[in-house]
Amino acid sequence: MADLQISGLPMYASFNSGELTPLLWDRVKFERYAPGAMLLDNFIVTKHGPIFHRPGSLFVNYAKRNNTLDFNKDKKRLKKFVFNRTQVFMLEFGHKYIKFYTYDSAGDPITVQKDGADYIIETPYRAEDLPELRFTQSMDTIYIAHSLYHPRVLMRHAASDWEFGNFNKQDGPYEVENTDKNKKLKVGAKTGTGVALTATFNCFNKNMVGRVVRLTLSKKPGWGVITAVTDAKNAKIDIKKEIADTSETISWRLGAWYGTEGAESTAHYPAAVAFHMERLYFGGGLYTPQTVQGSRPGDFPVFSPTDDEDLVTDDMAVMFSLATDELNSIVWLKSTDSLYIGTIGPEFKLTVTGSEVITPSNFQFQRISNYGSSRVEPQFIGNSIIFSQNSLRTLRELTYNFSTDKYVAQDISVLGEHLTAPGLNSFNFQQEPHSIIWATQQVRENQLADTIERAGGRLIGLTYDKEQNVMAWHRHTIGGTEVEIESVECVFNDTIQQDQVWFCCRRKLNGQYVRTIEVIDKDFRMESPLEEMYFVDCGIKYNAYKLPKDNADYGLGVKHLKGLTWLAGEKVKITVDGAMHPDKIVNADGTLNLDYEGKFITVGLYAPAKYQSLYLDPEAGGTNFAQGHMQNIPKALIRFYRTMGGKFGPTFDKLEPIEYRTPQDAMDTAVPLFTGEKTVHFPSEWAHNSQVCVVQDDPLPMTILAILPEIKVVR
Numbered sequence: 001m002a003d004l005q006i007s008g009l010p011m012y013a014s015f016n017s018g019e020l021t022p023l024l025w026d027r028v029k030f031e032r033y034a035p036g037a038m039l040l041d042n043f044i045v046t047k048h049g050p051i052f053h054r055p056g057s058l059f060v061n062y063a064k065r066n067n068t069l070d071f072n073k074d075k076k077r078l079k080k081f082v083f084n085r086t087q088v089f090m091l092e093f094g095h096k097y098i099k100f101y102t103y104d105s106a107g108d109p110i111t112v113q114k115d116g117a118d119y120i121i122e123t124p125y126r127a128e129d130l131p132e133l134r135f136t137q138s139m140d141t142i143y144i145a146h147s148l149y150h151p152r153v154l155m156r157h158a159a160s161d162w163e164f165g166n167f168n169k170q171d172g173p174y175e176v177e178n179t180d181k182n183k184k185l186k187v188g189a190k191t192g193t194g195v196a197l198t199a200t201f202n203c204f205n206k207n208m209v210g211r212v213v214r215l216t217l218s219k220k221p222g223w224g225v226i227t228a229v230t231d232a233k234n235a236k237i238d239i240k241k242e243i244a245d246t247s248e249t250i251s252w253r254l255g256a257w258y259g260t261e262g263a264e265s266t267a268h269y270p271a272a273v274a275f276h277m278e279r280l281y282f283g284g285g286l287y288t289p290q291t292v293q294g295s296r297p298g299d300f301p302v303f304s305p306t307d308d309e310d311l312v313t314d315d316m317a318v319m320f321s322l323a324t325d326e327l328n329s330i331v332w333l334k335s336t337d338s339l340y341i342g343t344i345g346p347e348f349k350l351t352v353t354g355s356e357v358i359t360p361s362n363f364q365f366q367r368i369s370n371y372g373s374s375r376v377e378p379q380f381i382g383n384s385i386i387f388s389q390n391s392l393r394t395l396r397e398l399t400y401n402f403s404t405d406k407y408v409a410q411d412i413s414v415l416g417e418h419l420t421a422p423g424l425n426s427f428n429f430q431q432e433p434h435s436i437i438w439a440t441q442q443v444r445e446n447q448l449a450d451t452i453e454r455a456g457g458r459l460i461g462l463t464y465d466k467e468q469n470v471m472a473w474h475r476h477t478i479g480g481t482e483v484e485i486e487s488v489e490c491v492f493n494d495t496i497q498q499d500q501v502w503f504c505c506r507r508k509l510n511g512q513y514v515r516t517i518e519v520i521d522k523d524f525r526m527e528s529p530l531e532e533m534y535f536v537d538c539g540i541k542y543n544a545y546k547l548p549k550d551n552a553d554y555g556l557g558v559k560h561l562k563g564l565t566w567l568a569g570e571k572v573k574i575t576v577d578g579a580m581h582p583d584k585i586v587n588a589d590g591t592l593n594l595d596y597e598g599k600f601i602t603v604g605l606y607a608p609a610k611y612q613s614l615y616l617d618p619e620a621g622g623t624n625f626a627q628g629h630m631q632n633i634p635k636a637l638i639r640f641y642r643t644m645g646g647k648f649g650p651t652f653d654k655l656e657p658i659e660y661r662t663p664q665d666a667m668d669t670a671v672p673l674f675t676g677e678k679t680v681h682f683p684s685e686w687a688h689n690s691q692v693c694v695v696q697d698d699p700l701p702m703t704i705l706a707i708l709p710e711i712k713v714v715r
Helices: 127-132 414-420
Strands: 004-008 036-041 043-045 051-053 057-062 077-082 088-094 097-103 109-111 120-122 134-138 141-146 149-158 161-166 185-187 195-199 212-217 220-231 234-241 252-254 272-276 279-283 291-294 318-321 330-335 339-343 347-352 363-369 379-381 384-388 395-401 406-411 424-430 436-441 443-447 452-456 459-465 470-476 481-493 498-509 512-520 537-543 558-561 571-576 579-585 592-598 600-605 609-613 630-632 635-643 647-651 654-657 674-681 693-696 703-709 711-714
Touching: 036 043, 043 459, 043 470, 043 609, 057 109, 077 134, 077 481, 077 498, 088 127, 088 481, 097 161, 120 161, 141 272, 185 212, 195 220, 279 330, 291 330, 318 363, 363 395, 363 406, 379 424, 384 424, 414 436, 414 459, 414 470, 424 498, 436 481, 436 498, 452 481, 512 537, 537 558, 558 600, 571 592, 579 592, 592 600, 609 703
Parallel strands: 036 470, 057 537, 134 272, 272 330, 424 481
Antiparallel strands: 004 711, 036 609, 043 051, 051 703, 057 512, 077 088, 088 097, 097 109, 097 120, 134 141, 141 149, 149 161, 185 195, 195 234, 212 220, 212 252, 220 234, 272 279, 279 291, 291 318, 330 339, 339 347, 347 363, 379 384, 384 395, 395 406, 424 436, 436 459, 443 452, 459 470, 481 498, 498 512, 537 600, 558 592, 571 579, 571 600, 609 693, 630 711, 635 674, 635 703, 647 654, 647 693
């Protein structure tokens, strides 16, 4: 063997490039290479640089099962509702229902109940409609839009008292006013219900029942709602505002929203909704794909295009259509400093001229990018709008660039594009404590010889901090069998002072396919005592001091747990008072018998956390490289912070356990968490690439601050 020409001890003290796409594995001179990883599974990247073991997920409840649907089609969507810091809810939208969750006084997630049962209300939305629901909120009311349904409102009166119904619009919104002098309408009376409405042309059809009509005579507008259609020229109308005259008029408008709900062939309803500058805006739809309608300022149900004298004043409703060379449907509206409009083609910004207030006559559009948006709802983060492209694989950050005086839509998924494949179902932003965009992968079915293999469905995270220039992807395998995450949403928990990640997942428990609602527990932070650790999934956290004080077990150790019915028949990982307990199988009745007592117990399913470095190189920053030459790592040093357990080595099949217990540690207590350096001597093997692998195979804390491998290279 030739003489050693390179021997180095490079320091990898940051991991905030995250898991890199395989297309970057050999770009050792790339500035984001050294802080990157080949694999980051169940490790979260901090904006400071270190990585730490992801907290586990708490089981909240089963999602509601609809037995009329095939299980694979009975999908759910989560949506948060925040009234104030202490009144927050998570809404489970499913096939024609909403189910509600919140937090109890201790900050633990619970299902809202009424009269001893889970509180559920009905909706018209089918499971296949859920991805395209759009929401905006004002105080205790959520406004909901979907191109196949009349807009709805969901109002909270109390935790177990919600009202769901039609958005009761008034005097509009309308299509453009008639200009054909041969087309006239008239009413049989100026007021009343069931009043005759006649046309001089074929105007009406059965699909128009419920459509509003506006007639203007003598510069006095009035309006009503069609209640019945006799034939193409005759209908009945309930007049809501007096019609000035019963004469024929060419000055009429028909309502923009109408049709049979749920039917693509007849549904004329908006696809997107947002509040902006005191107006409620709706936009898009199957038959008005580029049209936006805005209410009167501060009067959200009213869409009057003119005042009582038929004059267009600044406080009237607004309506506009995007002028483009292609017909690109609006898929989202977002309000920041301006109203931003996403279509399947370009993205637009609504601007005003001569004033900061939008009026019916002073707005204009600016095309700001041309990437095209998917049906996944975007997120407003900092000063940027994060949206996914039509491919569902690319996330873009739409923001204003002061140096170029232009809007840019940077690709923020390029470093981890392999993780966004085959596409994203949903994504949401967790602002505290680590600024992470959480996303869910779509599921891809591969037809094999005799079976269908399902791939994807993983929870993935993007640590995103624009100020610190951090964009780091990481994957998360949730513990259990055949687990697929279908929807993710984040909401603030005031008790723990963090945003918590909620998700709905499809999983197999005790041989049966189910869907569960789970919440990722709070971070095991620098100041957290060992008893607060929690790293299992779909499980529970038992704390003897959280029991009611009149409970006989308050403050005492227990050996017997009950109520784990969802884990019946499952082999679970257990910790007791900060130490590992032997694995057990939960009894059929949901009970679990431990080998010894504990006051702080975690029970659940587990998937290991794994880190695999990129190809290490002692001179990656210089002009000479070790790539392609025989390499060896005699030993490696890893700096940990408040860590227990784990293994590391050159590959995942050649790992050595990390020892923490010393002769001074009592044998009947948990070993204290370790902060410091650990060195492992690797097998003396030479290969063309050298790497370091770390595995946390127990539900215990682990934070990696730095890796210092000794690398020897032969040339």
